[in-house]
Amino acid sequence: MDNVCDDRVYSQLFRTHSKTIFNFIYYKFGNEEKAYDAVQEAFVKLWENCAKVAPDKAKSYVYTVANNLYLNVIKAEKVRLKHAQENTNTSNETPEFLMQEKEFKAKLDAALNALPENQRTTFLLNRIDGKKYAEIAEMEGVSVKAIEKRMHLALKYLREHIDGI
Known part of the structure; x- marks a missing residue:
């Protein structure tokens, strides 16, 4: 039987x-x-615990560990991320265009940030990364129906709060 401690199996899981x-x-x-x-x-x-993790459980193990790391770090990051969103734009666009673009981006960021985390993640995985609902459901450990509902609620919220979407 394959073992996660085997370099070949571990490398394949990583790739x-x-x-x-x-x-x-x-x-x-x-x-x-x-x-x-x-x-x-x-x-x-995963490598440190390779003897304890079966190859067929390794994917969900890595997702869980990465998500838990995220949850631990995000608490400290929230304040810093709010202030990091300010940026300056030095292009040849007209000041009016830049102002409209900045306002739209601020509306979009605010709307995305206002979404519950599970809806925001589902929306971005589907629309930006092109993941299918079944793939997202597997990543999140929920049913495809739950992902459909999250996506519906996210799109409904974004349409209500952003003109032009």
């Missing part, structure tokens, strides 16, 4: 799942570096 787990965590963090760190740490923990 198969690291990108999707990265995207899953990135959408929650909104920060590439933090998402990368969470994925790396999750796979380190």
Whole structure:
């Protein structure tokens, strides 16, 4: 029987799942570096516990560890992320266009941030990463019906709060 401690099995698990787990965590963090760190740490923990984790349970183990790392870090990150959203734009666009763009982005960010985490994650995984509902359901450990409901509620909320969507 295959064992996660086998370099070949471990490497295959990493190659198969690291990108999707990265995207899953990135959408929650909104920060590439933090998402990368969470994925790396999750796979380190998988390696440290390889004798205890069956190969068919490794994917959900890594998702759970990465998500728990996210939950631990996000508490400290909330304040910093609010202030990090300010940026300056130095392009040749007209001041009116830049102001409208900034206002729309602020509305979109505010609307996305106002969504419950599970709806925001589902929306971003589907619309940005192109994941199918079944894939998202597996990642989140819920039914496809639950993902459909989350997506419906997210889209309804965004339509109500942002003109032009």
